[in-house]
Each structure stands twice: as C-alpha cells, then as structure tokens.
Amino acid sequence: MDPDPDAAKLVGLLADDARLAVVAALVLGATDIASVAAATGRSQTEVALAARRLGRGGLVRRDGAGLELRAEVFAAAARSAGEHRPPPEPLSADPAADAVLQAFVHEGRLTSIPAHRAKRLVVLDHLVRVFEPGVRYPEREVNALLAVWHPDTAALRRYLVDEGLLSRDAGVYWRSGGTVEV
Template structure:
C-alpha cells in the first residue's frame, strides 16, 4: 500500500478516529465507538472501508489494525523519495549542512566550532558583498534562518564573516563567486 493511499484514507475524520482508537488498544466495534465518540454505524462504515484497503482486519465485531502496513508504506515512500539537493560540493560540508539546515531554515546552531563554521559560511551568502546593512536588516535576514538572530549575528562577526561598525554590518568573509 502506498503512503498516499494511507493519507487519503486517514483524511476522513471518522476513519482517522477509528485508526486512532485501534492504535490505542480498542479491539471491538463497541470499544472503538466508545473511545472515538463515533456511533456504531459510523465505526462499522469506517472499519469496512479500512478493511477493504487492508489497514484493518475485521472478524465480526473484532477489529485489528495492521500497523506493519504503515511502516511498509513509510519505507517505500522513503526509498522512492529523491535525495535532498546538495548544499555544498564538499561531501563533508554537505553532510553538516544536511544535518543543520531543513527547508531553508537552521534547525539548530551547531555547538561544535568546526560545524558552526560550515553553517556560518553557508549562511553568510544571504549578505551581498559590498552592501552595508543596518542592524535591523541583518536581523530580518537572519530571522528567516533561525529565531536567535543575536547569536547568529555575534558568531558571524566573531568568525570574521561580517564586520560591524557603528551599528552597520557588511560582509567581510566567506567564499564569493566571481
């Protein structure tokens, strides 16, 4: 069964409640109705649809969730997913960036200095060389990456990626394409 099919089945609130009740230990139509707050008729209809799709085993009033189908679908979907785009040509740097950057956001600031340098070198590219930025604009650009803009700003200055003078910042480090 495909992950998309499972998601489609669970998009229905009644079927989702039935699956949740079964996952939490309900084993009969009556127990599912009690746990889910649904009527016996609604549970029976949802259970019939889930059984036809192979997610639920139904034997009279007894129901059992085929939890292994969820794991199988997840493994299949993961195997079919395209690899994430590379963020660096260097495999070691790319591994660090894949760990700390998700969907264009920094999930956490690396504690290890060498990893933090890789992330900062990637992050500094939001600043154009030769452009001067007031602190408010630096904060806005960094907030798109991570909520702790003060820490990022401090690290970028301390590591020489940005220079600060009189509340104005400019890019002073990092690789620049020419």
C-alpha cells in the same frame, strides 16, 4: 492492499472521523465491532461501515464481527514513502559541508546554531553569502538579512564578526571573509 502501500491512500482512509475513531479504538485494544462501538460512542452500523472501508483499504482484517488492525501496513507505507522521496538538494558542493548544512538548515532556515565551532563555521560560511562583498550594511539591514535564517540575529551577527566573516565599524557592517562564488 498493494504490497507497496501508498502513504497518501492511508492518510485518505484516516481522513474520515468514523474510520479514524475505529483505528484508534483498535490501537487501544478493542477487538470487535461491539467493543469499538462502546469505545467510540458510535453505532455498531457506523463502525461496521467504517471497518468495511478500512478492510478494503487493507488496514483492518475482519473475521465476522472480530476486527484486527494491520499495523504493519503503516510501517510498510512509511518505508515506501521514504524510499520514494527524492534526495534533498545539496547545499554545498563539499560533501562534508553539505552534511553539516543538511543537519542545521531546513527549508531555508537555520534550525539551530551549532555549538561545535567547526560545524558553526560551515553554517556561518553559508550564511555570510547573503552579504555582497564591497557593500556596507547598517546594523538594521544586517539584522533583517539574518532574521530570514534564524531569530537570534544578535548571536549570528556576533559569530560572523568574531570569526572574521563580517567586519564592523560605527554600526556599519561589511563582508570581510568567507567563500565567494565565482
């Protein structure tokens, strides 16, 4: 196998039921074709063919009938995949705010509402940008906009009002604070 293993190739090797069963049996302590066959309920021929393919892929070392899983290949592939991943798009120009947002926002959704007030303020300032300054929103529309971010719309709405980012009167809300992009 390459010195820089490809995680996608490893996943492809394990996408076959027989090969996956062989790897599982080796992880659980099987050491040869016969013990893998006994552990998986597969024929020795099927195990030998799967082991040969895993060997060509660099996951299994064969010594006659003996088999050894090269677990270090998984770790190397994971490291390599992490190194080649592009950095996430910044959510804020401020590095400190971006660090908070990266911790709490994943794929455009809020994973949790920060308990620490300073972090919560950073997140709320980010969320309030969905509301246009000068526009009045009925509560139902506020809930719909906040539900895109997190299912607990009542908590988000309450935090936004309590922190002065939204104001409300008679069930109508409007943006009254937060950073405005020019």
